[in-house]
Amino acid sequence: MLKIEHLTKKYKSIVAVDDISFTLNQGNIVGLLGPNGAGKSTTIKTIVGLLRKTNGSITVGGYSNTSREAKKKFTYVPEVPELYDMLTVWEHLKFIGYAYNVANFEEKAERLIERYDLWDKKDKLAKELSKGMKQKVSICCGLLPEPDLYLFDEPMIGLDPKSIRETKLIFKELSKQQKTVLISTHLLDSIENLCQRVLVMKKGEIIVDMAMEEMKSKLGNNENVSLEELFLEVTKDE
């Protein structure tokens, strides 16, 4: 579904992503982990096409990531929700519905905003929403087109417990529907029982790319080893 080969991204002289390669197959739910500044957001923004790749290739479903065909196949939920100040919640969903040519988007949008408790905020302008509510709208916008590939950058930040649970449920559903999902996150427990595979980035490189099972067994097959401990173990400085 998503194929990244030798991707490098430089900001002027800073190498934010350094020659990484990985492939996500259909149905993969993959966690992209790593300490702050590891290059997770840069990787995702480059896949989305907001940043130019310095080197390497990215294809989505066989198409180059900046082509229109590729863009039809994925959606993106940014790290910081930025909406149109002067559009209402409902108009944002309508806008996305039109932009991605979503069939029956009204029905789907209604279901989504109900799940995220936004129904009473439907006609509020985005500039009147709190940050958490903006994040919810931003997630709804990412879910509405029901693409094959979802790119989430820290989706849980700022959400209330109910929305976090709802988001996790949605991830499970996406997994059942054989969708492909790439989630960058710090909240390790939020993806612990969800991802089949984790990628760990550090200083622009992928230092671990393993199935969850394999990773656990590698560290002594101890039921009590949490993802957090694994994470701290692999990212610690030598």
Place this chain on the structure above:
Amino acid sequence: MNEFKLLTKKDGWIIKNHFLEIKNNPKRLVIYLLYLIWIGSLVLNVMLRYRHPEETNMQLGPQILGAGFVGFGTVFILYFLYRGTKESSTFFNMGDVHLLFPAPVSPKKVLVYSMAKQSLLYFVLYGIIVLAFMPMIMNVAVINMQYFPFMYCGFIGLLLAIEPLKFFVFALGSKFGVREQLQQVILALIAIFCLYLLGSIISAGNLAQGLLQSLNASYLEYLPVIGWSKVAFMTAITGYSTYSVIALVLQFLFIVCSIVLSYNAADDYYEDILNATEKRSLRKKRKEGSEKAQRTSLPFSKRKNVNVSNTGSGPWAFFWRSRVEYSRSDLHPFLGLWTIIFLLAGIGIGFYGSKQTDGLTPLYIANGIIAYIIFIFSAANSGQHELTKPYIFLIPGSNLLKIISSSLTDIIRMSLNISALNISLGILLSAPPLAILVMIIFVVSFYILNLSSNFLIRIVFPNALDEKVLYPLFLMLQILLLLLPGIIVGGIVGFVYQDPLLAFAGISIVNIIIVGALLLLSNAVFVRMEWK
């Protein structure tokens, strides 16, 4: 759905929401009404002048206007072209970046739509600038209103060309990796322009005459952009010719072409505009008072490691912090670029003023203008204050000290700058030391009153911050109220004794009394303040 339809729909909703907002909150109308009144008064002013043209005995008027147009226009265009090699212009906001760009839409169509939209919008909005300049233009030249549309389009045609050009330059630079070469070309153009001016001045043997002649040279009228728009602009003053129409058409063709060229040059411009868009949205937030301004730092002092020793603990941390910020962005915690500018201004005004008059009028006028500018800026830069951060509310210590320590650096800097200006100016005008001292105290007390307004507004109009559009207005009103007593007293004293110096002294004394009272009340002020 097709891109143009999608974007028109979105903009339609936005316009609708603006109207709904006004309907739900008619208070907003006040601000629009004020704008309307202002524009109306500008138009009225122009019309009155047109009906009763004052005798303009400035024979050089048209020439000065033409030279000014070409001179400023060229500087403007070259400056923005140069900026274009470093940063793109943007036609987007962060909503576009996150919702529109990832969507399967054609980046080229999105760009053309946004450029065209912005150009149309600015075509109307920039009209205000033209209106504001009109009285000045009519002072020096007689205008033929029949050709006013030419004047308008010529002026605006120049402004409209800037953003697409800047975008195009950046797109070229990043697409073909020729940023440095472009930079050199533009620097060469700047050098040619300067040499041309210098040559003409030397051959004319007179600064003013050289400038007037070289900038009005008829062959310049065939230069793209600058020449064309100048011809159109001057039609209403120097008369109509067929070339007026040709020039105007050429100018607008040029704008259309630069949009079309940008369309062709740009297929993956998303990253290029990212920086500019982020900056713009930050600027917008800052205007609304919700984000603190970053100090723009001088190029040579970027990321400098600074070492500022501590002067005290508790509330004095604010004093330390602001000195650190200034030493990182400027030459010295207390002295900087502005000190030099003020010093030079003082010397310049002093030389010029001492030739014109024997009195102290230049001293008064210079300080009056500075006070006015301080007033305007403090109403506009509402966000630039420690109060937008929570720390001033959290750090334990006396409220009085907190207020003083958080403003002290700014006050010291302003005092030094004002002293640089007044001392150099005063010496050149051979003003008595007392007069210099009074003027320094006048401006500084004025400045402190403006600073304290940032605190006061939060109790006088506690909801002002929520009314983002109205906030600057409230602030201005409040500052006026604060200044009123001083101005009244100063006015009376000055009138009775017929001495402007006494008037300034009166204002300063009353200002100081008010500042003192505010400081005494600082505890009462602070307990009522909320962090928003």
